[in-house]
Amino acid sequence: MSFEDLQKIYQFVDHSHKDEYWQQMFTNSESTKSSWHHKGNPAIKNSDEFPACDYYLKDNMYYIDIELPSQKPVDVTLTINKHILSIEGSYQTLLNGCTYFIKERQNKSFQKLISIPEYIGEQHIKKQWKDGLLRISFLAK
Template identity: 30%
Template structure:
């Protein structure tokens, strides 16, 4: 790869030959500046584990899903304190036998903890969680009194006897 400085008519732009600009843009758009901090990268090897979460609100509840491959149910802890939901756990590293050569080792292991602040009106007594096929699913229901209710709108002609007279 060589950098060539163009003449002054080009306003000092540098042209980079031999590099696919689409590849550079793809790499840039997929770059997460916090990934290295959160995963604990040391010397190019991933040393931590931080699962990705999906959080959504439905009519009746808040749903939290996390991909936790290799995490056992006994290694998970889910707690609700006030309006703060905390999900923590760990994924243990597999035993490495001497004499084995690892050419690529990108899987992360270790402890993780994620906390989420929930709005008022959750039903803490009926929270449910299950771990199936490596996916954690936590459902935090809303109290019935905070669920949306449809309000009927009366028109000027409904129930108004003077408007019909």
């Protein structure tokens, strides 16, 4: 095995757990510079990224569906800064006075950052909560 092959293996092992590594590997950097989103066929992936979301275009509307079980609308903050939609909140699942036999649900804060078109402002965004799903929608130009 050559030294170059060993370097490639080392780089893969060192960086393969990072999302940026995979984005760089499968994204043509010239095409993404001219567009605020990538128009390829995104793969469905199982990820530890929290909260899980889908971002899609249907009938001239953009939709972002975010899974937020047991959250209340007042516990989640949406802001837009420089064409980035930020969704922030926290989960508190630890109950006082309990003896846990299994504790798999975590207490954690989250922030989800999503690129959106330049013409979208907070006044253009519609929000709907239903069964633990936050649906954000805005009109495509």
